[in-house]
Amino acid sequence: MTQPDMPTPPWERPPKRRTPARVPLTRERIVDAAYTVLDREGYDRLSMRQVAAELGVAVSALYVHVRDKDELLQLMYTRMFEGYEIPEPDPEHWREQVKDFARQARERLLSRRDLTKLAMGHVPFTPELLPYVERLMAVLGASGMPRRVLAISGDMLSTYVNGFALEESLWQQRYRETHSSWHKLRDEINDYFASLPPDRFPNLVALADIMIDESNDYRFELGLEIILRGLASYIGEPDPGEEGKESEEA
Amino acid sequence: MTQPDMPTPPWERPPKRRTPARVPLTRERIVDAAYTVLDREGYDRLSMRQVAAELGVAVSALYVHVRDKDELLQLMYTRMFEGYEIPEPDPEHWREQVKDFARQARERLLSRRDLTKLAMGHVPFTPELLPYVERLMAVLGASGMPRRVLAISGDMLSTYVNGFALEESLWQQRYRETHSSWHKLRDEINDYFASLPPDRFPNLVALADIMIDESNDYRFELGLEIILRGLASYIGEPDPGEEGKESEEA
DNA sequence: CTTAGGGACTGAACAGTGTTCATAGTAAAG
């Protein structure tokens, strides 16, 4: 509303504080700081005190805006999804669309430190995240697979991607702590498997060269293709839901 | 060596202490106590102090036998595998054998509290656990699938089982904290999905009745079958390893 | 039997954690 280049008339009191001495604390700023701490310190050292220190604020101030550490982690989890791109469903290309989604998810999980640990144990069923689930189900549904297969396909895919990325980041963490390069660690594991007594471990010895030695990208793609083939095998079949429908109590 | 029913001759000194005042602490006893605490308190409250208290011993005494809390968790993880039964490989019935293994694993993970959290982030590559991996690879290898598919099939299966069981136990935990029965919570989630605006969430609304409402057993079996179909689809195909073999640096 | 050694165990301490609460400060509303 104010013309930026015009000088303020002397009779008009300037706003009490153009740059308030204390920028007000918000959930957004807290999550920002939490991510800064996560990048620098890692998930295990991400504490309320570190986040407060990052903001130059007392610990208890955080609890005005956030109920729990759990709620803060939930907010961080939610932010992980921002800007996710899931395309319009296209029945002709659902397989590539699903693969692109999975690749995007893996890339994101590995793009910052310890995001896999953050993602684990959370479920994208909050109101803010349901749109993403809806989009994925739309893409998967375009394939024409039966209802009951469709209902668990999303879960299977995200479990696979999360589990794969978690394992990747665990190895990364381990080599950062003990080895100079991923190559070195990989070769050592390789040698370890190859040096096992072949009479007791014939299969592991025979597979030693590709158990870990294979490119992670390639392994990821192959696993993805395996799941997609399994899903696709149900297209055209009747819904596999009529037998075995006993309910359980857990 | 001593005849149990014979009275001890008076000239033969009895062993210094038949029931020593302090039963010696061993790794085994520590792991026992840790499992007792895990059952009673849950993973998040499993602490060195609780374990020590369970044994009636000072905390620092534990560190004589165990380097870390991490090492204790590793020992607990190892014990999870004791008594696992993986059959002799039989090329005719590999699918049922693999399914039995997966069912057994899921059952075990859910048989005690928070075992899924304990299993997560650990890899069964220690010397004590390699025999189990070897057996599983033998069963899978009997199917005749290509080398590179075989190499990741074990990982995929355990990722699936762990992820599935983890999600199950998360729901169980959540309903224990807030709801009277799993049925109640399930119905609420069900209603929630069904009550979403159908224009924005057509797929989720359409699947509301089977997204969560389905029996967990049935969902588990279906996911297993999907993976097995994907794996089986490679039998008879050449090893899918010649294209896309670029290595990465991570 | 006495002595010395060594391992198992203790208690206290350190540096950190999540969370709460009475209090002080600040900004807007009456």
Added chain:
DNA sequence: CTTTACTATGAACACTGTTCAGTCCCTAAG
């Protein structure tokens, strides 16, 4: 200006994993 509402503070509580100077006790040697 005063009141009200609310944010932020600092101290405290009850925990956590881990370390370390000692103590105890059992065994082996003299």
